[in-house]
């Protein structure tokens with residue numbers, strides 16, 4: 437068994453002025469892995485995710501990526517143009533607020549097609565069928581393909597955003613609290629949907645959440661963050677059931693409700 | 695042929711948020727298990743039998759030492775990449791925990807199917823096989839499409855067993871698999887374990903009933919001798 441390493445992160449560090457965002461982060465991500473980043477709010481989870489997905493340029497460190505085409509690349513020293521192209525086509529970012537990830541001025545189908553056009557798929561009926569297929573897969577009504585995002589509920593908007601991202605078969609999906617803004621009952625259903633999709637297709641994903649139930653449910657391995665640094669990492673069930681670091685022990689006992 | 699090897703394995707728990715209390719549980723474990731053995735783990739309650747199984751599954755981390763699993767190559771489960779352990783769990787080592795732990799809302803039949811899907815063994819004959827196994831374990835047909843989370847203790851345990859026994863694993867770790875079963879279901883499960891042994895599966899089982907131990911096990915490992923003397 438030889439699984440490809442698609443991301444190698446070394447000493448990744450980001451400061452906001454004097455303030456630590458995240459510091460000295462090291463990890464490897466292999467194809468098909470789902471990595472969870474957990475910690476309290478303010479612990480640096482989203483900063484780390486933004487550095488990884490190219491939304492912000494870290495103060496220091498290294499990110500090597502190795503995608504399906506093109507061998508190993510030093511992500512942080514790619515020309516801005518190439519970085520943006522990567523993010524548009526090979527990365528998929530699912531934002532906490534679906535409105536940040538959707539184009540509100542075009543239809544549901546248009547949103548999915550827009551993304552597919554970036555990976556150079558131009559056939560109209562193909563785009564439409566793919567749109568409907570993904571709406572079905574995320575348990576939306578495909579007959580609503582021509583409606584605009586704002587006519588959908590928050591939960592449905594999130595499903596649409598997930599359709600939009602996954603339809604283009606990205607090589608790494610980034611999710612930041614994907615169910616954060618939703619009602620608990622809606623959250624559970626969306627997690628079910630995400631879970632069944634990741635079981636079906638071999639996606640590689642990095643997911644930020646403060647919710648340990650989400651982590652247990654979805655992820656293979658974990659980074660536990662506190663005050664900008666990673667205090668513990670490992671197989672998800674190992675970290676949750678036999679936590680080694682005092683902070684992880686606090687997090688997994690009911691003492692600290694994050 | 696050896697399939698599992700423990701070298702200088704120690705396990706302690708440090709409870710950082712309870713004044714740093716250290717629980718020394720197991721010490722200096724050196725042993726080998728051969729393919730096809732059926733090992734009974736024995737020792738009084740709280741001695742560390744479940745802890746031992748969980749370390750073999752990579753669910754608990756040994757404080758020091760190596761736990762080597764031999765499939766085609768040697769994998770030290772105490773020090774491997776996550777995806778290597780996940781892969782081992784998918785194809786090689788099955789674990790039946792003391793209590794069923796499954797996702798909410800997933801129907802029983804899907805929980806059992808999922809094992810075969812993960813092993814890429816799911817085909818057109820699988821559903822028949824799954825239904826047969828569930829029936830043999832006395833899980834009524836009317837329950838197959840329900841989540842087992844509302845089932846009785848004994849029913850949950852049998853679903854837990856079905857989920858793992860349907861798979862094609864080389865090693866099975868069973869934590870009190872018959873504890874909450876009545877005599878009839880006990881003997882059904884024992885027969886299933888025996889048929890796994892006929893297929894040369896290696897089994898490590900925690901079981902309190904002497905009679906069952908004598909019936910299926912080829913060797914006992916008493917954890918008494920691994921109690922640290924400072925306890």
Ligand SMILES: Nc1ncnc2c1ncn2[C@@H]1O[C@H](COP(=O)(O)OP(=O)(O)O)[C@@H](O)[C@H]1O
Nearest residue numbers: 677678707719738739740741742743744745746
């Ligand atoms: N995750 C854990 N954290 C802290 N202590 C634990 C943990 N799991 C087990 N222990 C302790 O390890 C010892 C052995 O427990 P266990 O393996 O469950 O024993 P047995 O299965 O033989 O009854 C007990 O003192 C138990 O409290």
Ligand SMILES: [Mg+2]
Nearest residue numbers: 743744745792
């Ligand atoms: Mg036990």
